[in-house]
Amino acid sequence: MNDPLTLFGLVHTSLLEIVSFALALVMVVLNIRQSPWAWLFSITSAALYAVVFYDSKLYGDMSLQFFFIAVSLWGWYQWLFGGVSHHGVLVSRLTSKGWLYSGLAWLFGFVAIASFLRLFTDTDVPHIDAFLTSGSLVGQLLLSRKKLENWHVWIGIDLIYIGLYIHKNLYLTALLFSLFVVLAAVGLRTWKKSLANQFAEVIN
Structure with missing residues (x-):
């Protein structure tokens, strides 16, 4: 399922990456709508992406998927x-x-993950992988508590991820994260409205 294939004669990918791509996209749309079903898609997509990232030697991102499942x-x-x-x-x-x-959690996570990746793996991008992995952990925790600022974190993280995945020839995933940036901006706007409505209900 993770064998390489060419999509539309342009994008090198795999069936596993395509399925993971689709599930992750649905997950973000459901997150914007504040649907609890988003978490089911998150679990499934994370499990599949763990395999994709392992094959690409993105061990920080691979480990992150297991954390995503727990969170x-x-x-x-x-x-x-x-x-x-x-x-x-x-x-x-x-x-x-x-x-x-x-x-502080982001900083501590970055130092710990970067040290581990440098010492125990053969990744060629230990620092950026660690930075993005740690930031993603923070973003996921904020999302689970419905903190509005989770969208700010994801916008910044996803923009950097695009470059990393292009570097790793994960072009479909790079496209996915480009869509994530747009969806995160939509999510930020939507959740701001939801917060304003909650405030209005309290006043009334």
Whole structure:
């Protein structure tokens, strides 16, 4: 399923990457709509992408997929039963302390992952892989708690990922992340409206 093939005579890819691509795209659309079903697509897509990234020697990204699976299970629960009323978490903003903790977590993750990749793997992109992997962990955690700022993180991360995947000849995945940037911008706008509506309901 991960054998190489050429799409439209231009893009070198594999059936596994194509399926992963489609599932991930549906996942983001469902995230924008705040549908809990997004997490099911997240789990499936992550499992398939773990194989794709292993073959491309993107070990940080491969490991990230297993974390995504674990966080997706937690996020699924949060969106369905989290919050004070246990009816699911609502869209909210990060506090100043939340920004600080997120930044420190990103930095700590980067140092730890980069050290591991340099010492124990044969990847040729340990630092950028570590930076993006750590940032993705932060973004996924913010998404699971419906923090509006998760979209800011994903926009920045996805823009850099495009270049990395082109470097690794994962052109279909690079295209996917180009679409992710657009969808993240849509998600940011949509969730801002949702937050404004929540605020209006509280006032009324």
